[in-house]
Amino acid sequence: MLDHLSYKTPEPKVIAGAKADWELVIGMEVHAQVSSNAKLFSGASTGFGAEPNSHVAFVDAAMPGMLPVINEFCIAQAVKTGLGLKAAINLRSAFDRKNYFYPDLPQGYQISQLYHPIVGEGEILVDMGPGVARKVRIERIHLEQDAGKSIHDMDPTMSFVDLNRTGVALMEIVSRPDIRGPEEAAAYVVKLRQILRYLGTCDGNMQNGNLRCDVNVSVCRPGQYEKYQETQDFSHLGTRCELKNMNSMRFIQAAIDYEARRQIAILEDGGVVVQETRLYDPDKNETRSMRSKEEAHDYRYFPCPDLLPLEIEQGWVDGIAAAMPELPDEKKARFVDALGLSEYDASVLTAEVENADYFEAVVAVCDDGKLAANWVINELFGRLKKDGAEIDASPMSPAQLGGIITLIKSGDISGKIAKDLFEIVYTEGGDPAEIVTARGMKQVTDLGAIEAAVDKIIAESPAEVEKAKANPKLVGWFVGQVIKASGGKANPAAVKEIVAQKLGI
Structure with a gap:
């Protein structure tokens, strides 16, 4: 379905240094919390906002003798994500221990997948404007358990640990260094979040930490990428620094821009960029060193002795594939092809899965994609934005909006009346057709009544009659006057035809 959409690759971001031009190279590691009611290796709840340490099983707290048991649903969610990113699914994968010591990691290690991840290579098409897109390769997706949370602001003399997040399943989605600018990096996260939400494998809530990113940034001279x-030799890309735990599209862009310029200044002064992990301070708009960048051997990875290798059957994967929902790119293409929408309107309507679902429910009622798109985007979205509300909190149901559009199509109400009706239904509720009948809002189509109104306006406006005969474009003035006199109920097309006939135009 995407064959008719032709994309060109955007140019890389070029930053002019004091001595030369530089290009950005960016790779991302996105940590997406798996949408699951239970944790990866225990039955403890993953609910957000509970009292500290109230969602902790014995295995989460690393009690002696407790063994992890894999949550099959989390495995299915990871496979579903891989299929959604057109990635290879590994029928055999394994878990490893990543060893480090921190108060919010009670086991002293994190169970992850370094050597044999559950998902292999895939790709994402990142929209960068009409007809422009960057193809970003996915290197791997592996499952791992989240750590807890250290709390430092309850008492200035003490630190506290909340283990509610400990053991929650995460998918780490690792990209190749294919992203070439701050805007592309943010657009990549937006598109990945969109796909995950369509799949239902992660809710994408960045405010709660359910989707967060580590951004690897380096700079190189033009031509090095x-x-x-050609060689797959990473030395051509320059030394990278990792920006840790980014959870805002705006901060991602600002942090990358600052970090790139920091590295350029070091290189142009003859210095050497040190590979390290850095944090972004949004208040100061700067990155600062956190620690030297660890390599795999620093964590002393080894196969987890408590978990056998994970083996899944191709038939099970095929079953998940058969139940896959329609993804945003395919839905957008269908809206363009089957419903005749512009690519812009289709993009707006498919940006969030809830918006697309609402729109399709409206179309199911009124059977008019273009008219439905116009009312959903311009009227409904505009009003919801004014009220600071999301689509799932809309006081107007798809059936109600579809009913208004159906009344427009049937000629029962005009566009002006429809806007008045929209306001009534939005604020008061009710069935649109019943409201039109009860309040006398039905459009006047009685030609006799319209003709009488036209005759009255013509008789009262001799000067305008002469002007309209000299300039037929002024016939619209008479149409407006008749519609105004009818309280907006007169059928505009009928009025225009009768006015033109009476004036001999």
């Missing part, structure tokens, strides 16, 4: 593509 092409050499990397």
Whole structure:
């Protein structure tokens, strides 16, 4: 369905240094919390906002003798995500221990997948404007358990630990260094979040930490990236620094821009960029060193002795594939092809899965994609934005909006009356057709009544009659006057035809 959409690749972001031009190279590691009621290796709840340490099983707290048991649903969610990213599903994967010591990690290690991840290579098409997109390759997706949370602001003399998040399933989605600018990085996260939400494998809530990113940034001279593509030698891309735990599209862009310029200044002064992990301070708009960048051997990875290798059957994967929902790119293409929408309107309506579902429910009632798109985007979205509300909190149901559009199509109400009706239904509720009947809002189509109104306006406006005969475009003035006199109920097309006939135009 995407064959008719032709995309060109955007140019890389070029930053002019004091001595030379530089290009950005960005890779991302996105940690997406798996949508699951239970944790990866225990039955403890994953609910957000509970009292500290109230969602902790014995295995989460690393009690002696407690063994992890894999949550099959989390495995299915990871496979579903891989299929949604057109990635290879590994029928055999394994879990490893990533060893480090921190108060919010009670086991002293994190169970992850370094050597044999559950999902292999895939790709995402990142929209960068009409007809422009960047294809970003996915290197891998692996499952791992989340750590707890250290709390430092309850008492200035003490630190506290909340283990509610400990053991929650995360998918770490690792991209290749294919992203070439701050805007592309944010657009990549937006598109990935969109896909995950369509799939139902992660809710994408960045405010709660359910989707967060580590961003690897380096700079190189023009032409070096092409050499990397030819040789797969990462030395052409420059030394990278990792920006940790980014959870805002705006901060992602600002942090990348600052970090790139920091590295350029070091290189142009003859210095060397140190590979390290850095944090972004949004108040100061700067990155600062957190620690030297660890390599795999620093964590002393080894196969988890408590878990056998995970083996899944192709038939099980095929069953998940058969039940896959329609993804945003395919839905957008269908809206363009089957419903005749513009690519812009289709993009707006598919940006969030709830918006797309609402729109399709409206179309199911009124059977008119273009008219439904116009009312959903311009009237409903505009009003919801004014009220600071989301689509799932809309006081107007798809059936009600579809009913208003159906009345427009049937000629029972005009566009002006429809807007008045929209306001009534939005604020008071009710069935649109019943409201039109009860309040006398039905459009006047009685030609006799319209003709009488036209005759009255013509008789009262001799000067305008002469002007309209000299300039037929002024016939619209008479149409407006008749519609105004009818309280907006006169059928505009009928009025225009009768006015033109009476004036001999």
